[in-house]
Amino acid sequence: xxxxxxxxxxxxxxxxxxxxxxxxxxxxxxxxxxxxxxxxxxxxxxxxxxxxxxxxxxxxxxxxxxxxxxxxxxxxxxxxxxxxxxxxxxxxxxxxxxxxxxxxxxxxxxxxxxxxxxxxxxxxxxxxxxxxxxxxxxxxxxxxxxxxxxxxxxxxxxxxxxxxxxxxxxxxxxxxxxxxxxxxxxxxxxxxxxxxxxxxxxxxxxxxxxxxxxxxxxxxxxxxxxxxxxxxxxxxxxxxxxxxxxxxxxxxxxxxxxxxxxxxxxxxxxxxxxxxxxxxxxxxxxxxxxxxxxxxxxxxxxxxxxxxxxxxxxxxxxxxxxxxxxxxxxxxxxxxxxxxxxxxxxxxxxxxxxxxxxxxxxxxxxxxxxxxxxxxxxxxxxxxxxxxxxxxxxxxxxxxxxxxxxxxxxxxxxxxxxxxxxxxxxxxxxxxxxx
Ligand code: ZN
Numbered sequence: 001x002x003x004x005x006x007x008x009x010x011x012x013x014x015x016x017x018x019x020x021x022x023x024x025x026x027x028x029x030x031x032x033x034x035x036x037x038x039x040x041x042x043x044x045x046x047x048x049x050x051x052x053x054x055x056x057x058x059x060x061x062x063x064x065x066x067x068x069x070x071x072x073x074x075x076x077x078x079x080x081x082x083x084x085x086x087x088x089x090x091x092x093x094x095x096x097x098x099x100x101x102x103x104x105x106x107x108x109x110x111x112x113x114x115x116x117x118x119x120x121x122x123x124x125x126x127x128x129x130x131x132x133x134x135x136x137x138x139x140x141x142x143x144x145x146x147x148x149x150x151x152x153x154x155x156x157x158x159x160x161x162x163x164x165x166x167x168x169x170x171x172x173x174x175x176x177x178x179x180x181x182x183x184x185x186x187x188x189x190x191x192x193x194x195x196x197x198x199x200x201x202x203x204x205x206x207x208x209x210x211x212x213x214x215x216x217x218x219x220x221x222x223x224x225x226x227x228x229x230x231x232x233x234x235x236x237x238x239x240x241x242x243x244x245x246x247x248x249x250x251x252x253x254x255x256x257x258x259x260x261x262x263x264x265x266x267x268x269x270x271x272x273x274x275x276x277x278x279x280x281x282x283x284x285x286x287x288x289x290x291x292x293x294x295x296x297x298x299x300x301x302x303x304x305x306x307x308x309x310x311x312x313x314x315x316x317x318x319x320x321x322x323x324x325x326x327x328x329x330x331x332x333x334x335x336x337x338x339x340x341x342x343x344x345x346x347x348x349x350x351x352x353x354x355x356x357x358x359x360x361x362x363x364x365x366x367x368x369x370x371x372x373x374x375x376x377x378x379x380x381x382x383x384x385x386x387x388x389x390x391x392x393x394x395x396x397x398x399x400x401x402x403x404x405x406x407x408x409x410x411x412x413x414x415x416x417x418x419x420x421x422x423x424x425x426x427x428x429x430x431x432x433x434x435x
Contacts, residue, residue: 006422009240010224013421014214016236017226021127021209023061023085023268024139026232030063030239030266031056037243039065048295054246057288060129061085061268062278064288065242069249072259074298077309078289079432080263080397081241082280082387083234083316084270087227088112088410090119090149090172092126092186092206098173099181105173106147106186108208112271116166118412120151124174124208130194131203140194143211147174174208210412222338222418229414231270233404233421234315238264241428248433261306262432263289270316270387280387286395311360312399313431314352314388315424317416318342318375320405330378335405337417340371341424344386344401352388357400364431370423373405384409402427 020026031041039054048055052072056065062085066078093107110116123145130138149172154160166172177185184198190206191198214226245262269279278284293303318341321334335342343358344351365372377383388401404424406416 005222005419009422009425010216010418012240013224013233013236014226017214017228017232020085020228020232020235021125021141021143022129022139022205022207024129024205025127025141026085026235027058027061027063027266028139030065030235031058033239033243034065037246039067039246048291050297051292051295054242055292059284060278062284063266064263064285065239066261066263066289066292067242067246067249068261068292068296069254069259071253072261073257074293074296074302075305075309076259076261077306077311078263078397079260079435080265080285080310080312080391081234081238081428081432082265082267082312082314082391083238084231084267084280084387085235086112086268086271087230087232088114088271090114090124090174090208092128092204092208095183096186097181097183099179102178103175104177104179104181104185105175108173110168110172111207113410115411116168116172117164118408119149119172121148122210122412123148123212125211126190126206126208128204128206130190130196130201132196133200133202138194138196140190140206142190142193145211147176147208149174212413216418217415224416224418224421225413227413229404229406229416230317230409231315233317233416233424235266237315237421237425237428238266240425241432244429245433260433260435261292265391267387274387274390280390281394285391307395307397310395310397311357311431311435312388312391312395312397313361313428314386314391314399314401315428316386316388316401316403317409317414318344318403318405319384319409320407320416322407328378328381330376333374333376335373335375337405337415338419339373339405339417340365340420341402341427342373342375342405344375344403346377346383348383349389350383350385351401352392352399353401354398357398360398360435361400361402361427361431364435365427367434368426368430370426372423372427375405
């Protein structure tokens with residue numbers, strides 16, 4: 001029998017999903033939770049010295065956080081949870097105010113692998129980061145129905161049910177008013193909302209989001225439906241696991257010397273290949289962890305030992321078997337919502353899991369008393385990937401790719417089991433504390 005749904009965990013996750021409309025908002029909320037748990041933000045340019053306890057570094061849409069238990073030697077091995085803060089969406093172009101045929105529209109670019117049909121006829125808000133003339137940045141979020149990408153009426157496209165193909169340039173531009181386009185109109189609205197002069201806004205990283213709040217669905221409300229389940233379920237699980245591990249180390253010591261340094265690495269830009277200064281291909285994680293060893297008086301040898309004994313669980317959404325397309329899945333591995341986190345295997349290294357990593361995660365699930373499942377692709381289907389193989393290749397660390405199984409991955413509104421985020425969190429807590 002599977003354990004019951006932890007409804008308080010679900011409620012907390014729903015709030016996290018609602019708040020995290022852009023990677024910058026995800027990081028701000030994660031930082032707020034870490035500070036509340038006693039973690040301290042470190043400046044990347046400052047000198048770090050002698051820190052035990054919880055610390056974190058923010059860079060754009062990425063956050064690296066770790067906890068050093070009192071008495072842990074500099075070579076104590078890392079226990080890393082990896083995740084990503086970004087989700088596929090529509091992002092505002094540099095000259096946003098456009099229009100055609102009497103409509104005012106916003107020019108958007110498609111970010112990542114977006115099933116474009118899922119963004120049609122949704123009421124969209126806007127959020128992101130503004131960079132000001134003085135070099136400062138500020139977050140902005142308008143959680144109101146401002147925009148819509150309207151579907152073409154079926155009378156004007158009788159073949160729509162034979163397959164909808166949208167031109168990403170011409171047919172994805174949202175409407176938001178009537179009249180001639182007026183340059184500066186969007187920034188004026190954004191500036192008003194953020195309380196800054198529009199002339200003071202020099203740069204922006206703005207994106208659209210569905211304003212329908214996250215919720216529960218199903219006969220027994222056993223499903224979770226929301227935007228950005230991929231991958232905010234994992235970021236939320238990682239933050240919660242790290243603060244739980246910190247709490248463990250404030251109350252316990254390691255009499256046998258088996259100290260662990262739990263780490264959360266939440267990267268940006270996974271959906272576009274991770275090749276950025278804040279993506280998993282960047283030196284960010286390696287640099288931060290190396291500096292954390294040096295700050296405690298460790299040398300190069302200590303650092304090499306901390307990495308050599310490290311373990312990384314890369315947490316990202318997984319595919320549950322789809323009842324209407326079950327032939328697209330492997331016939332013998334059918335993960336279902338509610339069955340616990342999934343361990344993802346691909347021998348061609350689209351996932352980094354090997355037998356050793358799988359065994360470590362399975363043991364953590366067993367200790368946490370949560371069920372777990374296996375995923376492997378149908379050989380005739382392309383396989384997704386995540387930050388797991390990138391982190392494994394960059395750091396040379398044993399890595400296991402895991403995640404909560406769901407349907408409609410990358411849709412504007414995805415679905416997962418309401419019990420699984422709690423299961424994943426408990427397994428990750430166990431892995432980073434005693435794994
Ligand atoms: Zn993902």
